[in-house]
Amino acid sequence: MKVLPRHVPGEVGIWVLVFVDLTVFGSLFVNYALVRGSGSPDALPGMGEFDRMLGCLNTLILLTSSWAVAMAIATLRRVPGGGPTTVPGRMILAAAALGLAFIGIKVFEYAQKLEAGITPMTGSYYNFYFSMTGLHLFHVVVGIGVLLWMYGRAGRMAGPADLRVIECGGIFWHMVDLLWIVIFPLLYLM
């Protein structure tokens, strides 16, 4: 079996961005855990069964979107230097559409909370809820822009250098997914 040499996926710069983002979100997670673990009544999560289902649905949406991006890049690796990029292009567009579905569910969730008079000032839990999910939502919006850029770049792919920058876009989108993987149990399940 052929053993491939180890290499940095994408470019080094994207990993710097990923680890900076993981550090920022990681501090938010620990801060939330400190407040939640303190036993303060206003840190008690206010999520009902319906909210949990929406959170779970959004997790499945982002996982599927990540899978679509991984499949697209795997196809592009098999066809270096351009060629038939229709299938990867469609997979990337599908990933972006799933990102939009995530935003739609989140906006619905926010609207429900605000309608019930719940704001970030309602208590510690909702302060963390709105700040963590809001910052993550910003990443989703940026990520959809990145996916659309990847779609354009995949269509005029000319060589390995193009593949590396497309991989960088994919790594960013997977990071958006993995951040939600932690946010969901923290804010919705415990």
Added chain:
Amino acid sequence: MSRDHVFYTAVWLLLVGFTLAAYAIGHQAPVTIAGPPLAIAAGILGIAFLKVAMVMAVFMDLRRAPFPLIAIALAWIMAESVLLVTLLSRA
């Protein structure tokens, strides 16, 4: 479909299964001010960080990366999972 395509699809199915399992475990204990029992917190967060490791290793291709990059990712996963389970679970 290449071997990579099959592998990615299998991992995606596992991730979906783990998500549903964590959702089911979340129903085992009511959400209280005191926080979840250690077993529930460790179960739910253990699954979450296992999923994070799978996304990093497979979808982000870290399994083929140089060891220092893998070590940084593992350090983040270990630090976050231990801290969160310790701080969140009921004493």
